[in-house]
Amino acid sequence: MKKILTIVGARPQFIKASVVSRAIAQTSGLQEVLVHTGQHFDANMSDVFFMQLGIPRPHHQLDIHGGSHGEMTGRMLIEIEGILLAERPDCVLVYGDTNSTLAGALAAAKLHIPVAHVEAGLRSFNMKMPEEINRILTDQISDILFCPTQTAMDNLVREGFSDKPVQLLQVGDVMQDAALLFSQxxxxxxxxxxxxxxxxxxxxxxxxxxxxxxxxxxxxxxxxxxxxxxxxxxxxxxxxxxxxxxxxxxxxxxxxxxxxxxxxxxxxxxxxxxxxxxxxxxxxxxxxxxxxxxxxxxxxxxxxxxxxxxxxxxxxxxxxxxxxxxxxLGRMVSDDGQLYGGGAAARHVVTQLKRVFHAV
CATH class of the missing domain: 3.40.50.2000 (Glycogen Phosphorylase B;)
Incomplete structure (x- = not known):
């Protein structure tokens, strides 16, 4: 049984994790340990998402919120490192571009635990955005880069990732999986x-x-x-x-x-x-x-x-x-080109994770 430690902390990550955690639970040979940093902490920004989306209750709840970006990230790094030493996972799974994302990836990389980044390769090219800093640094220390689009893949290739000992995988966008799953x-x-x-x-x-x-x-x-x-x-x-x-x-x-x-x-x-x-x-x-x-x-x-x-x-x-x-106002748009994978991203993520573990 291979252990995946998933780190979430903010609203978009709860949505993304809801479909990937569901796919992990349906896959033999994989066990998930969920860590909630507490970055979004009140009932309307956190608890309701876990209840509505059927996300398993976190195994570790850190309640870290407030303060500057550096303070928050530093506190998360300390706490997550302790959890990693206790849980000894085979992989750390992080989502997106928040302080929780960076803290989780950095803690794992320092302990030589493989990092898988869902929503890798996104770039706004605005370094004044804390999210841009988080996503760039997370990509740099990740071992498996799950890209939602071809544009994200192209960004990483331009940055030289195709010459690094990492896996670049275009899997689609797990947010579309969630939209389709919960629309009804x-x-x-x-x-x-x-x-x-x-x-x-x-x-x-x-x-x-x-x-x-x-x-x-x-x-x-x-x-x-x-x-x-x-x-x-x-x-x-x-x-x-x-x-x-x-x-x-x-x-x-x-x-x-x-x-x-x-x-x-x-x-x-x-x-x-x-x-x-x-x-x-x-x-x-x-x-x-x-x-x-x-x-x-x-x-x-x-x-x-x-x-x-x-x-x-x-x-x-x-x-x-x-x-x-x-x-x-009132204008409708359509996804004729299936830009984000059509709702199969979570399955692709978990399939690739299982393949990597079996290849070790």
């Missing part, structure tokens, strides 16, 4: 505080926007304008964003709701007329449910969505945000 369940999920259809579903949490007063003011102004003159804006508000808006003395005149679970988010994605976001994951979720997306960032790691016309980058320019939202 979401048909019966009600978000009672949101009435009707045809609204703009917005999210706002990236540090590049929330920590810059000028960008935050422009985005809040654009959201208010859209809500008053284009269509109702529904905004599940991250606690950190709520605090940043209050600190900046800004007023949101939109329908603000508390953070919601994945099924509730899918239900809103199915009902909305447009997605407006600065999230990486939500850009893809919009695409999976056929909705056009306007992204309030200067770059995106999901460049293929821009290339096929499903996503429009507008930065934090209030006029550009409003103009793009008007132009894209």
């Amino acid at each position: 369940a979401a048909e019966h999920t009600q978000v009672s505080c949101v009435e009707g259809d045809g609204f703009i579903l917005a999210t706002l949490h990236r540090a590049e926007n929330t920590d810059d007063p000028a960008r935050l003011a422009a985005i809040v102004g654009a959201l208010n304008t859209l809500h008053s003159s284009v269509a109702s804006v529904v905004l599940p508000l991250h606690p950190r964003t709520r605090a940043a808006i209050a600190k900046a003395g800004l007023t949101l005149d939109v329908q603000v709701i508390d953070p919601i679970g994945y099924l509730e988010m899918v239900a809103l994605l199915r009902r909305c007329a447009l997605v407006l976001t600065d999230s990486g994951g939500v850009q893809k979720e919009a695409f999976f449910f056929g909705k056009a997306c306007v992204t309030m960032r200067d770059q995106t790691e999901w460049v293929e969505l821009v290339q096929v016309g499903a996503n429009t980058l507008v930065g934090a320019d209030a006029e550009a945000i409003v103009s793009a939202a008007r132009a894209n």
